[in-house]
Amino acid sequence: MTLKKLVCILFVIVNLCSIFAQKKMTIKIASVAPARSAWENEQKVLASEWNKATNGMISVQFYNMTALGGENGVVQKMRSVRPGQSSPIDGAIFTNLGAYELAPDSNVLTLCIPFLFRSQDEVDIVLEKMSGEINNAIQKQGFVLLGWFNVGWANFYTKTEVRTPEQLKNSKLSVGGITSPALGRAFQLAGYNTEDVPNEKIIQSMKAVNGIKGLYTIPMYAYAAQYYKHLPYVINTAICPIMATFVISEKTWEQIPAEYKPALLAAVKNTESKFVGVQQETDKEYLDLMAKDGLNLVNLSPSELSVFENSLNSDALAMSKTTDVTAINYEFFLRINAILQDYRAGKQ
Amino acid sequence: MKIPGVSVTKIENFFSTAFILLLAILPLILKIISQGLKLPIVNADNAQVNIVFIFACISGMITWREDKHISLASLTDKIPGVLKKAVLIIRSASVTAILTALFFSSFSEFFVAFMPSQKIWGIPLQVVFAVMPFSFLVMIIRSLYKKEQKISSFAGLLIGLYISLGPISGILYYMFGLDNLNLMYSLTNSWLSFSVMAFLPLVLLLVFLALLGVPLFIVISGIAYVAFSQGGGYVEVISLESYTILTDKSIAAIPLFTIAGYILSKGSAGYRLVSVFKTMFGWFKGGIVIAAVLVTTFFTIFTGASGVTILALGSLLTIALGGAGYSKDDSQSLITASGALGLLFPPSVAIIMYGSVNYFSVDVYDIFKGALIPGMMLAASMILLGLFRDKQEHRPSFSLKEILLALKDGIFEILLPFFVIIGFFSGFFSLMEAAAFTLIYALVLETFIRKDFDVKKALTTIAEGIPITGGVLLILASARGLSYFMVDANVPAMLTDFITNFVHSKYLFLLLMNIFLIFAGCLMDIYSAILIISPLLIPIAESFGISPVHTAVIFLVNMQLGFLTPPVGMDLFVATYAFETPLMKIVKGILPFLLVQAVVLLLITYIPWFTTVLL
Numbered sequence: 001m002t003l004k005k006l007v008c009i010l011f012v013i014v015n016l017c018s019i020f021a022q023k024k025m026t027i028k029i030a031s032v033a034p035a036r037s038a039w040e041n042e043q044k045v046l047a048s049e050w051n052k053a054t055n056g057m058i059s060v061q062f063y064n065m066t067a068l069g070g071e072n073g074v075v076q077k078m079r080s081v082r083p084g085q086s087s088p089i090d091g092a093i094f095t096n097l098g099a100y101e102l103a104p105d106s107n108v109l110t111l112c113i114p115f116l117f118r119s120q121d122e123v124d125i126v127l128e129k130m131s132g133e134i135n136n137a138i139q140k141q142g143f144v145l146l147g148w149f150n151v152g153w154a155n156f157y158t159k160t161e162v163r164t165p166e167q168l169k170n171s172k173l174s175v176g177g178i179t180s181p182a183l184g185r186a187f188q189l190a191g192y193n194t195e196d197v198p199n200e201k202i203i204q205s206m207k208a209v210n211g212i213k214g215l216y217t218i219p220m221y222a223y224a225a226q227y228y229k230h231l232p233y234v235i236n237t238a239i240c241p242i243m244a245t246f247v248i249s250e251k252t253w254e255q256i257p258a259e260y261k262p263a264l265l266a267a268v269k270n271t272e273s274k275f276v277g278v279q280q281e282t283d284k285e286y287l288d289l290m291a292k293d294g295l296n297l298v299n300l301s302p303s304e305l306s307v308f309e310n311s312l313n314s315d316a317l318a319m320s321k322t323t324d325v326t327a328i329n330y331e332f333f334l335r336i337n338a339i340l341q342d343y344r345a346g347k348q
Numbered sequence: 349m350k351i352p353g354v355s356v357t358k359i360e361n362f363f364s365t366a367f368i369l370l371l372a373i374l375p376l377i378l379k380i381i382s383q384g385l386k387l388p389i390v391n392a393d394n395a396q397v398n399i400v401f402i403f404a405c406i407s408g409m410i411t412w413r414e415d416k417h418i419s420l421a422s423l424t425d426k427i428p429g430v431l432k433k434a435v436l437i438i439r440s441a442s443v444t445a446i447l448t449a450l451f452f453s454s455f456s457e458f459f460v461a462f463m464p465s466q467k468i469w470g471i472p473l474q475v476v477f478a479v480m481p482f483s484f485l486v487m488i489i490r491s492l493y494k495k496e497q498k499i500s501s502f503a504g505l506l507i508g509l510y511i512s513l514g515p516i517s518g519i520l521y522y523m524f525g526l527d528n529l530n531l532m533y534s535l536t537n538s539w540l541s542f543s544v545m546a547f548l549p550l551v552l553l554l555v556f557l558a559l560l561g562v563p564l565f566i567v568i569s570g571i572a573y574v575a576f577s578q579g580g581g582y583v584e585v586i587s588l589e590s591y592t593i594l595t596d597k598s599i600a601a602i603p604l605f606t607i608a609g610y611i612l613s614k615g616s617a618g619y620r621l622v623s624v625f626k627t628m629f630g631w632f633k634g635g636i637v638i639a640a641v642l643v644t645t646f647f648t649i650f651t652g653a654s655g656v657t658i659l660a661l662g663s664l665l666t667i668a669l670g671g672a673g674y675s676k677d678d679s680q681s682l683i684t685a686s687g688a689l690g691l692l693f694p695p696s697v698a699i700i701m702y703g704s705v706n707y708f709s710v711d712v713y714d715i716f717k718g719a720l721i722p723g724m725m726l727a728a729s730m731i732l733l734g735l736f737r738d739k740q741e742h743r744p745s746f747s748l749k750e751i752l753l754a755l756k757d758g759i760f761e762i763l764l765p766f767f768v769i770i771g772f773f774s775g776f777f778s779l780m781e782a783a784a785f786t787l788i789y790a791l792v793l794e795t796f797i798r799k800d801f802d803v804k805k806a807l808t809t810i811a812e813g814i815p816i817t818g819g820v821l822l823i824l825a826s827a828r829g830l831s832y833f834m835v836d837a838n839v840p841a842m843l844t845d846f847i848t849n850f851v852h853s854k855y856l857f858l859l860l861m862n863i864f865l866i867f868a869g870c871l872m873d874i875y876s877a878i879l880i881i882s883p884l885l886i887p888i889a890e891s892f893g894i895s896p897v898h899t900a901v902i903f904l905v906n907m908q909l910g911f912l913t914p915p916v917g918m919d920l921f922v923a924t925y926a927f928e929t930p931l932m933k934i935v936k937g938i939l940p941f942l943l944v945q946a947v948v949l950l951l952i953t954y955i956p957w958f959t960t961v962l963l
Contacts, residue, residue, distance in 0.1 A: 028836075034705075034707065034708065035705055035706055035708065035709070035883035036706070036708035036709055036883065036887075037708055061838060063835065064705075064879045064880060064883075066879055067835055067875075067876050067879035067880050068832075068835065069588075069589070069592045073588075073592055076460075076461050076462075076588055077585060077588065079460050079461075080457065080460050080461075080582060080584050080585065080588065081460075082456065082514075082515075082517065082518030082521050082522070083517065083518075083521050083527040083529075083533070084514075084517070084533045084536065084537075085514060085518070085581050085582060086580065086582070087582065088580065088582045088585050088836060104465075185391060193382075195393065196393045196394065203700050203704065208778070209774055209776055210383065210776060210778075223707075224704070224707040224708065225704045225707065226703070226704065226707070226712060
């Protein structure tokens with residue numbers, strides 16, 4: 001074999017390899033799902049469906065959000081792009097906090113105002129009417145919103161029994177839960193005493209004499225992270241939905257051939273519906289498990305509940321007046337409220 | 349470096365001293381306002397950690413100015429003249445090249461890390477972040493300013509410019525909207541392709557540079573830079589990770605404890621403490637060793653970061669051990685070796701985090717119980733080794749009168765650790781508040797009560813201690829970049845895949861797991877390791893019939909051992925600064941302790957009874 005032939009063969013092999021390599025694509029997604037939870041399992045199923053739907057072209061690699069610097073840290077990494085250079089992370093499954101950090105104009109934190117919603121139906125009605133606006137805000141930042149996973153409804157967990165908004169305001173709270181200070185700032189402006197505590201240090205803070213005395217989170221997190229052992233009271237009324245937002249960078253989404261996209265979106269929709277289906281069951285299951293293990297359920301009377309609702313709704317105005325970045329958008333809040341009032345009037 | 353009419357040195361010293369004093373006073377003022385007066389202060393925590401970040405950058409510059417960044421320079425001290433000149437040329441060129449790369453990558457990140465609307469107390473976070481590229485720029489200018497090796501430094505600058513073309517194109521895009529710099533993109537791609545092809549030789553070259561005396565933070569950052577270049581080119585992430593670690597609340601305590609320790613060691617606190625410990629523990633063999641191991645262990649249980657313990661208590665305990673007749677080298681080794689033991693005792697933050705991350709696999713209370721005996725075995729082994737090395741023949745006899753006299757003379761010094769420990773353990777102080785209190789207490793004690801310094805001398809002493817903090821903080825920042833690369837490149841998953849596919853014996857698996865975890869403990873911070881590696885390991889270990897509690901304990905013992913394992917165990921670097929002792933000397937001193945801990949690790953690994961008997 002002459003040297004020329006050898007070079008030609010090598011050239012062909014290298015080119016074939018590079019064509020083959022171009023076909024494979026690994027998408028890096030950061031996620032807030034706890035390890036080995038039902039939520040993480042659903043993510044794995046979604047990854048496998050994407051892989052199948054693209055005939056093995058796409059592999060999704062999930063990363064632990066906290067290890068990448070928390071939601072705020074991941075947002076910084078996703079924004080870190082320049083011409084000819086992709087970002088270190090292609091997409092993420094955020095809570096409302098991360099989605100807000102990614103696109104403040106999406107106003108998704110306004111959906112976290114306690115006692116704004118009373119049921120999943122109300123959430124669905126509002127999302128149906130507002131999701132276009134939220135999508136646009138996310139798109140403006142160079143990302144595509146692929147879906148919402150409703151991962152549960154949050155409750156307030158406290159060190160002592162709480163029945164009034166004043167009692168809550170007198171306790172030091174961690175309302176962010178994950179390293180994102182915007183919501184904490186908003187609560188402070190409404191008279192709450194909050195502290196920014198990174199996720200990995202929340203239990204340490206709960207144990208400290210001057211540490212946090214309450215937080216609101218979904219039952220699965222409260223159970224998994226053992227928050228209830230240190231905050232043994234829970235207001236037994238779901239106060240707001242926690243939605244995981246699945247976003248991906250526009251650049252990455254554009255690299256996926258168009259023929260695969262409908263199947264990928266269908267797989268996300270399928271996961272969405274599974275989440276809605278199991279969410280209410282898991283919330284109840286985890287609350288029951290915690291109650292069996294000593295968690296005290298504080299059942300508010302209708303009048304106590306009404307005081308909470310009114311107080312937190314009027315606090316929304318104060319919350320919207322943050323000095324730098326507005327976490328709560330009052331105008332957005334009023335529009336949601338109007339939709340809900342119409343819906344509730346229609347039901348009656 | 350001189351600017352006409354201005355002393356840059358004085359400016360740097362002024363700002364760094366002002367920032368450290370601000371860091372000491374601010375947490376206590378905020379505590380009084382928020383808890384005493386019940387007035388909430390928006391963004392107080394964020395403001396404090398960002399001040400720490402600015403301080404870290406300025407102190408890093410000062411450490412550079414003073415040439416006190418940690419290195420393995422002692423290895424090249426004895427080489428002959430001509431060869432030494434060559435070494436200096438290579439060293440200066442590589443240092444300038446890597447600093448240039450770090451400057452441009454952090455400058456490029458400056459534009460995207462924060463949005464202009466993100467502010468703390470009215471100050472845009474972009475302005476805070478800008479201090480990082482600025483500090484690298486000052487270091488580059490200082491390198492170029494040196495009369496010797498000017499040519500090699502300029503050559504390094506050119507190499508640095510070439511490998512930074514990606515970030516430079518980013519800067520041009522963010523500043524001027526230029527997005528058609530095709531030649532620049534091609535050259536960037538040529539560097540990225542080269543870094544892929546020559547990844548291993550480049551890493552080996554950087555390790556070789558460490559042996560030539562290049563500061564370790566430069567070497568670690570250089571390895572991270574090459575790693576990210578070959579892994580996709582997003583080198584800007586290194587500066588972002590440095591910002592993340594330097595704005596961590598635990599890290600914020602490091603400069604405060606360090607400077608407090610420095611002030612106490614320069615004043616009369618040392619001999620007063622020696623008198624107390626000598627009279628109290630010097631009369632019987634081992635008393636002081638037991639006290640030292642227990643104190644370091646307890647402190648780490650709550651701080652979670654063993655480096656903090658060495659910095660906060662290292663100098664005082666060394667003095668105390670010395671007073672009881674223990675040699676300086678042995679004292680430093682004992683404290684360094686015991687610095688991470690607290691990770692294994694309840695309610696260690698590391699165990700809580702392990703339990704939270706893996707709640708669906710293992711109960712945190714089971715880990716507490718499972719780690720108790722292994723933790724006690726390690727602590728006992730350190731005490732026994734300490735006793736064995738106590739060669740003192742003549743001991744003073746016990747005298748209550750002498751003890752009381754010594755206590756009277758050193759009462760304020762003795763009370764300090766009690767105040768800190770009680771304040772912190774009771775929850776009255778956060779870690780940062782405890783550190784701030786320690787610095788103010790030390791300053792007031794040495795200046796106004798003991799009158800060891802006047803105010804001017806006290807401020808000069810603070811300025812003298814700042815290069816120590818700069819060195820520690822920059823090493824931590826650079827290590828975080830490398831740690832993130834491990835996460836990004838999915839290295840833990842690849843290694844666990846390898847184990848799953850090729851290892852079929854339980855005993856071989858346990859051995860490989862130990863090697864892998866020690867390696868990970870050297871390169872990753874403990875929290876990243878828990879988050880990334882532990883969820884991958886547990887199911888594999890379960891498939892070999894190893895209980896999740898046993899896996900957790902093996903994991904944590906390895907992590908604490910990783911802190912001490914040369915060449916990159918973080919506690920070794922911290923000890924180098926805390927004791928002002930060359931790295932190689934610390935490494936040499938620690939080896940017997942390391943060996944004993946490794947034996948205990950093997951016992952814990954292969955005899956599950958130690959972890960399961962209390963379950």
